[in-house]
Amino acid sequence: LLVRVLLGGLSGKDVVERLFAEVPVVQGDPDFTCVTWVRQALLALHQAGIIRTGDTFDWDNIRGTALEHVEKKQEGRFNTGWEGDSSRVATFDMMLSREVCR
Structure with a gap:
């Protein structure tokens, strides 16, 4: 796990799992990546009303925030032999606009 x-x-873990199972994993398409799948999975959750990210689905904001958080984390614990509590994952909370530990 890089970042969260x-x-x-x-709520409704079963619904989330069902929606994720319905998102196809495309074989043989060089343009298909794990990022493509995550975008489609989050869009499915948004369209089902499970996650609310405002009136529109802002993939660019979600992706940009995640990549920014990855870059920040790479400056520290991933390259310095971090041995923290792996049961508590550093999480960037987009609702609070800050990192939290859960």
């Missing part, structure tokens, strides 16, 4: 970005709270 919190978009909002959700």
Whole structure:
């Protein structure tokens, strides 16, 4: 796990798992990546009303925030032999616009 970005709270784990299972993993397409899949999975959650990111689905903001958080984390614990509590993951909370530890 590189980083975790919190978009909002959700309930109904079964619905989330079902929606994720419905997002296709495209084989043989060089343009398909794990990032493509995550975008489609989050869009499915947004369209189902499970996550609320405002009136529109702002993938660029979500992706940009996640990449910014990855860059910040790479400056520290990933390259310095960090041995912290792996059960508590540093999370960037987009609702609070700050890092939290959960």
